[in-house]
Amino acid sequence: MQKSCPAAVPLLLAFVCLWWTYEGQPLWAAPLPKIHTVSLGSVRKTTYTPPGAGEAVSLPLRPLVIDGRQKEWTTGDPHDITDRSFVIRRVLKLNDALPGEAPRWTWQPGPWLLVDRNTGHITALHLPDFDPVVSDAIWYRDYAAYCGLSTTTRGGLYFVVAQLNGRKAIVSKKLGPLPAQPLQQPPCSGIAWQRDPLRVSVTPTGAQPLSFNVQGTAASLVEDDEDEK
Incomplete structure (x- = not known):
């Protein structure tokens, strides 16, 4: 509903008056930002066969x-x-499908996505040495901890802690050589975060547990005698 202008005002002022809303805001003002809706649908289940596993495992999809x-x-x-x-x-x-075969569709876990609820924007994350088949990230705040594979000249199996939007890994600890064949079991387990002091622990398969203190964009290995204090 627009404000009415007094009949006595000049025609020019009446015309200007029509450009204003009843709230006193100009009609030419910038429109309000679009409100986006972001949601996750119901869960459905499918199967996924990890390379070298031989047996399919359940993979929930949303x-x-x-x-x-x-x-x-x-x-x-x-x-x-x-x-x-x-x-x-x-x-x-x-x-x-192999060359010459009909399409043969299969599901496989992929990278992590960053989703902005306000804008609806989706960004694929490129975590250092993250391998979709091997890695399983455990998050705390904007930190991700996982075991990954590096294919560089000094490549191998690494324990990695990465910060969202960080340029390089905060922790990159080599655990062993690059596997010659697909892993038969997860390369590490028991990844756990601690708040105060900020610390992450991991138990590599067949090796002793490791702990790292995380300070901003840096980290230090926790020695055994420090844990005993």
Whole structure:
């Protein structure tokens, strides 16, 4: 409803008056930002056969829906980074057909996604040495801890702690050589975070547990005698 102008005002002022809303705001003001809706759909289950495992395992799938449209398939629980953003793991649908075969679609866990609830924007994360088949990130705040594979000249199996949007890993501890064949079991287990002091621990398969104190973008290995204090 627009404000009415007094009949006595000149025609020019009446014309200007019509450009204002009843709230006193100009009609030419910038429109309000679009409100986006971000949600995760119901869970459905499929199977996934890790390379070298021989047996299929259950893989829960959930659609990531932005403004009523499905954008990605995801798996696992989301982790809130801030009150407006979260990370969740993507699932890829790959064609496993050999040359000359008909399409043979299969599901496989993929990289992590960063989702902004306010803008609806989705960003694929490139975590250092993260391997979709081997790695399973455990998050705390904006830190991710996982075992990964490096294919550089000094490559091998590494324990990695990475910070979101960080240029390099905070922790990159070599655990062993690059596996000659697909791993038959997870390369590490028992990744656990501690708040005060900020510390992450991991138990590599067949090796002694390791702990690292994390300070901002740096970390230090916790020695055995320090734990005993």
